[in-house]
Amino acid sequence: MFLKEITMAGSFALMASAAYAECNVSAGRVNIIGNEFPAIHAVVNAAKTCAGNGVEIKSNLTADHQLINLAGMTGKPAEYTSAIVANSSIVALMNEDVIRPLDDLVAKFGQDLRKNQLITIDGKIMAVAFMANAQHLVFRQDILDQAGVEPPRSYEELLAAAAKIREMGLLEYPVGGAYKAGWNLAQEFNNIYIGFGGEFFEPGSAKATVNNEAGIATLNLMKELSGYMNPDFLTHDSNATNSEWKAGNVALMNMWGSRVPPLKDTEGSSQVVVDNTDIAGPMTVGGGSVPATTLWWDGWTVARNISDEDAEATFKALVQGTSPSMLNAETAPMAVWLIEGYEPTDAAKGVFAAANSGAVPYPMLPFQGLLHSALGAELSDFMLGREDAQTALADVEAAYTAAAKEKGYLQ
Amino acid sequence: MQRSGLMQHKTFFWFFFPTATAMLLFIALPILSVVTQSLFTPHDQVFKIVESCGPFGCKQITSIDTEATDALKQARPLGQWSGLDVYLDRGHLAVSEVAAAWGASDSMGQFFKAIGNLPFYRAMSFTLTYTFVVTPLLIALGFMIALSVNSLHRHLKGLAIFFSLLPMIVTPLIGSLILFWMVDSRGVLGTGLQWLFSDPDLSLKASTSLTWVMLIVYGVWHSAPFAFVVFYAGLQTVPKETLESAMIDGATRWQQTRYVVIPHLMPLVTFVALIQLMDHFRVFEPIVGFNAEAHATSLSWIIFNDLGGETRLLSSASTTSVLTIIGVSILLSPVLVRTWRDFNAKG
Numbered sequence: 001m002f003l004k005e006i007t008m009a010g011s012f013a014l015m016a017s018a019a020y021a022e023c024n025v026s027a028g029r030v031n032i033i034g035n036e037f038p039a040i041h042a043v044v045n046a047a048k049t050c051a052g053n054g055v056e057i058k059s060n061l062t063a064d065h066q067l068i069n070l071a072g073m074t075g076k077p078a079e080y081t082s083a084i085v086a087n088s089s090i091v092a093l094m095n096e097d098v099i100r101p102l103d104d105l106v107a108k109f110g111q112d113l114r115k116n117q118l119i120t121i122d123g124k125i126m127a128v129a130f131m132a133n134a135q136h137l138v139f140r141q142d143i144l145d146q147a148g149v150e151p152p153r154s155y156e157e158l159l160a161a162a163a164k165i166r167e168m169g170l171l172e173y174p175v176g177g178a179y180k181a182g183w184n185l186a187q188e189f190n191n192i193y194i195g196f197g198g199e200f201f202e203p204g205s206a207k208a209t210v211n212n213e214a215g216i217a218t219l220n221l222m223k224e225l226s227g228y229m230n231p232d233f234l235t236h237d238s239n240a241t242n243s244e245w246k247a248g249n250v251a252l253m254n255m256w257g258s259r260v261p262p263l264k265d266t267e268g269s270s271q272v273v274v275d276n277t278d279i280a281g282p283m284t285v286g287g288g289s290v291p292a293t294t295l296w297w298d299g300w301t302v303a304r305n306i307s308d309e310d311a312e313a314t315f316k317a318l319v320q321g322t323s324p325s326m327l328n329a330e331t332a333p334m335a336v337w338l339i340e341g342y343e344p345t346d347a348a349k350g351v352f353a354a355a356n357s358g359a360v361p362y363p364m365l366p367f368q369g370l371l372h373s374a375l376g377a378e379l380s381d382f383m384l385g386r387e388d389a390q391t392a393l394a395d396v397e398a399a400y401t402a403a404a405k406e407k408g409y410l411q
Numbered sequence: 412m413q414r415s416g417l418m419q420h421k422t423f424f425w426f427f428f429p430t431a432t433a434m435l436l437f438i439a440l441p442i443l444s445v446v447t448q449s450l451f452t453p454h455d456q457v458f459k460i461v462e463s464c465g466p467f468g469c470k471q472i473t474s475i476d477t478e479a480t481d482a483l484k485q486a487r488p489l490g491q492w493s494g495l496d497v498y499l500d501r502g503h504l505a506v507s508e509v510a511a512a513w514g515a516s517d518s519m520g521q522f523f524k525a526i527g528n529l530p531f532y533r534a535m536s537f538t539l540t541y542t543f544v545v546t547p548l549l550i551a552l553g554f555m556i557a558l559s560v561n562s563l564h565r566h567l568k569g570l571a572i573f574f575s576l577l578p579m580i581v582t583p584l585i586g587s588l589i590l591f592w593m594v595d596s597r598g599v600l601g602t603g604l605q606w607l608f609s610d611p612d613l614s615l616k617a618s619t620s621l622t623w624v625m626l627i628v629y630g631v632w633h634s635a636p637f638a639f640v641v642f643y644a645g646l647q648t649v650p651k652e653t654l655e656s657a658m659i660d661g662a663t664r665w666q667q668t669r670y671v672v673i674p675h676l677m678p679l680v681t682f683v684a685l686i687q688l689m690d691h692f693r694v695f696e697p698i699v700g701f702n703a704e705a706h707a708t709s710l711s712w713i714i715f716n717d718l719g720g721e722t723r724l725l726s727s728a729s730t731t732s733v734l735t736i737i738g739v740s741i742l743l744s745p746v747l748v749r750t751w752r753d754f755n756a757k758g
Contacts, residue, residue: 366473395528
């Protein structure tokens, strides 16, 4: 045991010194805040190989990162020199102007970054994306075979398949979904609403426009889907939905690409479930051509309120963290990497299908987050049958309007 | 005499000074800050249309022109004065929505249904139900546990006290999470209940009324030990002479409890009620732990929700905080008035 630790420590030291030469960071302070899942751990661990020789690299990876990243970057100097964000959460940091444009640093030290990794807003590079994500279909091949149906390509086909599975007595609640009241429920609304061709806002304005036919059709479909879900669906987030999947209780669900690799693990699951879990592209709805899903990227930013030295150190460390050298047999299946030299694994086909079938990115609007919160808070009444779709959507617009007025988005 | 009086004042000042400073720093200033923040909102935002490019191509998007509002922010960092606007908006007291509901409703039932759809009143309806059901129940339960433990053999007392205190020792969030999984329709308690009522579709989490019952039972379970400890300590001070004379007079055990023990413990009941009313009005952890936000919300949960979104609503959260403080004051006023009267009567 002791010997093993020594050899491990030795190999870490070797790795660190080798990488140190590579990233060429000689001074500065690096502190990274970000969400907590395996792919982000892999990036931050790779960035930490740049530490040493007076350069300290700290990180705070937590699911509550959004509660603290803005506060931690507002001070002068900022506590966090970098925040790892997604296309939804970068907006809050841009709204408050706490992240800096990266054009000069990219020109000097970012030659190896690919063009499509650079998130450019108003001609300025504001973030460097390293992975893509999307929700798409996950299905149980054996159950679909027994029911004699193909993997559904639309929500209508999914409903028909679910009805058949229940009718044949294969599963009582064949459909799964992260329908937990709040962020998750709102996200499912967003997906299907986009599939129906709905627009969230009046063009060029912050006025919400979800109380329309597309919105009502979306809610009615969600209600119909929930009829095939575990009755506790309003308490099920992605983790709980995945537990249901692993327990073999679910045959069809719309799930995040990044959440699929754990489903291939037999721990808490059975060999039958693991062997028959397969994925496909996102579904369409109502005969539309745009898939009912959204595309996401995760990327890193550099804080504005820090010295040039710290900014340079942060940039170089994170370039190292997302360089081709961090890809190996263990890290490659963790995400759909946007990094040079990434060979898509089988786990990536759902996200690729989403990107290739014309799925749209999650909107990067300053007020999208407020609408998302309003949807999350107001839609559960409809799902519980306490009010009709039109009232629920009117509530969403009213709740959003109050919040948007407070934030100065609407006058 | 006068000299010693002065000394007393001075001594009193130095005794009280640290407490006063701490109260000022940790109670008065934060309240002042919250009240201030609730009266201001962020400046009106200036938008511009920009091109945004990334892994999925380029798109024209609306973005905030931070330079345009910079000067305004520098000049007035608190934001713009909004007075009571946020207090009166739909997310809080919703005066215009309540007025509209009053005008449109034919019956009281319809009116209450309409205002139950507004976040503040929905939260209040659960919070008040929770507070006024849990507090008396936990006082009764705590008193019964204290009486039972007090009549145990002294060798058993230590063990009984330890086990009775356990629910309070468990962190609320963890306690509610553990119960959450146990009452799941696939969990041990959930399956047990399904078997007991022979209803395989019974789910505590899917029904609003059952969720409320679950939260209330949890609240009593978690807070009863507090009442128990206080009453148990009180029971040790019940005058033996009075009890003995009651026994000689032929009082039954129930009569002794009713006419000797309970009157003796009344001040403690007031104390427990005071603390617990205040605590339960701020109910929060069980709602998060039981993932119950679709069925039950509270003022504290609204604050959490306002601060936890991608876009933080600071003014809204501050307003709800001020309303919580006002609510607690109203709730406690009868008990405080009573304590004050008792104090004056004794003095």
